[in-house]
């Protein structure tokens with residue numbers, strides 16, 4: 001029988017979740033759902049020096065907004081939450097396996113002070129070695145359980161001296177694993193250092209806690225960002241040291257999300273410079289800094305997810321719009337690319353526009369209603385219908401469609417200067433006559449207008465722009481006759497009259 005797929009998203013609460021992290025969570029979620037598997041959320045909070053207050057809540061809220069719901073965690077109902085390594089540590093979960101590594105000789109105690117470590121690096125630098133790391137070549141000249149007597153080691157620990165436990169990385173061994181995205185990854189173990197696995201404060205480091213939890217939680221696939229690829233060989237060795245090779249998860253390291261110009265990893269600074277967020281929701285740092293989020297910028301979560309799905313994956317067809325459910329059906333790691341995915345701010349907006357246009361006028365009306373003031377639902381829906389093709393965000397509907405609620409008080413200077421001719425007031429006056437006797441329906445208005453223009457042997461441009469200016473104050477916009485139908489006869493005629501009065505070419509500089 002095939003093993004049940006179990007994947008995890010394992011963020012460290014060191015700050016807000018970058019959209020790269022959201023994409024990792026999304027791909028894990030899609031993969032789990034596609035295979036009827038489990039999707040766990042595990043907060044990796046063992047590094048207390050990097051812990052940032054509010055970061056965990058932020059991560060949970062961001063995932064919730066995106067609709068990426070974990071299927072497994074701790075607690076039930078309202079108390080349901082992620083696994084937390086800080087809590088698992090209290091249960092002694094990791095210490096047991098650290099002891100196993102010590103007993104089997106795959107790990108050792110080290111007592112070196114920061115000054116001694118600095119001195120070691122300095123020494124190795126002067127000696128001209130290829131690296132200055134704690135490894136098979138240097139460990140023999142340091143204070144550790146490989147160089148000190150057993151009594152001495154026990155005495156130091158009993159005296160409360162600070163120590164770490166390091167992995168004893170073998171020399172000259174080929175460590176390899178098959179990455180589902182990159183194929184075989186292989187390194188010479190001589191290039192790896194003796195990473196710290198555990199500290200005397202009782203905390204495991206990322207590597208130890210991560211591997212132990214993946215094992216205990218029966219994770220079948222580790223899907224994570226490319227920045228963790230260098231950790232892969234150490235993790236593979238730990239599986240081997242602990243005798244867990246047979247149940248080692250498969251690895252898939254996702255490509256980086258690159259700056260719009262493709263030069264390097266997308267950062268917050270790129271977002272600030274380009275005017276786009278790199279975080280799913282707004283982040284308020286404990287120091288009072290605010291970083292903008294997709295949610296607050298007016299993006300729909302569906303559009304955000306759709307955009308993220310395409311940063312590294314493609315369906316192999318022309319289709320670009322996918323609901324979360326469709327993504328679940330289509331997603332596969334085989335279609336995730338190896339090379340970095342360039343972030344495209346315009347395409348990101350494009351996705352939002354598509355989702356905006358797909359919403360019904362009534363649905364959009366409900367969305368903008370809280371800021372619309374005293375306006376009927378019907379008028380609001382009409383406004384949304386007219387404006388949705390011309391905006392990127394629902395918040396722009398009221399802003400850009402202001403003239404649909406109130407008569408213009410200013411008229412676009414450039415248009416007036418270029419398009420408001422000496423006979424424009426006359427034309428508008430004649431059209432007032434025409435429209436006064438016309439039913440205010442889009443097509444009827446259009447026919448009446450055309451008949452007038454043909455009778456007078458005028459081109460379409462001049463009369464059209466004259467009424468558009470009078471009615472909206474602007475030189476462009478949605479279909480004029482639809483606007484007139486929406487605001488109605490009385491309002492339209494009043495605005496046309498006001499146009500004749502108020503649009504003055506000579507006052508325009």
Ligand code: GLU
Pocket residue numbers: 009010011012044206210223224225228
């Ligand atoms: N805690 C790591 C992070 O912050 C997890 C890496 C992994 O998925 O193994 O991304």
